Amino acid sequence: MNGRRTFLLWFVEALAVAGGGFFAWTRGVPQAVWANDASMMTSAIAALFVVTAAWLGWQAWDTDDPPRYFAPGMLAAWQPERPNADFGHLAEGLAVRLGLIGTGIGIVLTIKASLASTNPLSALQTAFFSMICGVAASSIIAVMTYSLESGIRRARR
Numbered sequence: 001m002n003g004r005r006t007f008l009l010w011f012v013e014a015l016a017v018a019g020g021g022f023f024a025w026t027r028g029v030p031q032a033v034w035a036n037d038a039s040m041m042t043s044a045i046a047a048l049f050v051v052t053a054a055w056l057g058w059q060a061w062d063t064d065d066p067p068r069y070f071a072p073g074m075l076a077a078w079q080p081e082r083p084n085a086d087f088g089h090l091a092e093g094l095a096v097r098l099g100l101i102g103t104g105i106g107i108v109l110t111i112k113a114s115l116a117s118t119n120p121l122s123a124l125q126t127a128f129f130s131m132i133c134g135v136a137a138s139s140i141i142a143v144m145t146y147s148l149e150s151g152i153r154r155a156r157r
Contacts, residue, residue, distance in 0.1 A: 003064065006151025010060040013144055014053060033133065036125040038109055041102025042133040045095055049137040052091035056144045059083040063151045083152055088145030092138050099134015103127040 024030060033042050063083045106127025113120040 004061065006063040006148065006154070007057070007060040009147045009151070010057050010144060013140075013147065014057065017053070017140060033129045036122070037102070037129045038123070038126045039102040039105035039130055041098050041105065041130040045098050045102075045130075045133045045137050048091055048095055048098065049141065052088060052141050053144060056085075056088050056141075056148055059085065059088075060148050060151060063148065063155050083148070083155075085145045085148045085152065088141060088148060092141045092145060095134050095138040095141060097134075099131045099138075102130020102134065106130060 021030075037043075060083075104127075106124060106129075109123035109126055110120045113123040
């Protein structure tokens with residue numbers, strides 16, 4: 001019996017992300033990103049990441065549940081959905097795309113700052129922060145999605 005092996009793996013991954021977030025917070029990284037990202041795409045990426053991580057955790061919890069059977073006539077038309085990783089794959093791609101949108105906005109802001117003869121390098125921070133956050137979120141979501149898929153394969157055996 002595997003117990004909640006898939007969920008436990010997700011929980012360890014979530015703890016690692018929380019630990020990394022704690023150390024980043026003590027170094028002022030999220031504060032710097034929040035203060036310097038004019039596009040606010042990093043906030044959208046963070047929201048997508050939190051929702052996706054919670055959804056993947058819920059799917060991981062359901063993966064190791066035994067199949068539910070119903071008595072004849074009792075909710076016969078309703079069958080619970082099997083856990084799947086589809087949303088994880090979608091969110092993985094969306095995180096990178098949101099990062100690209102933020103990068104585009106940052107480059108436009110940099111061009112505007114250059115034309116206005118102000119400091120263009122401060123506007124370039126938006127482009128870098130958006131892309132870094134998008135790629136990082138996509139990478140972590142990819143690992144969580146892979147873990148869920150391996151749990152689903154293990155549960156089907």
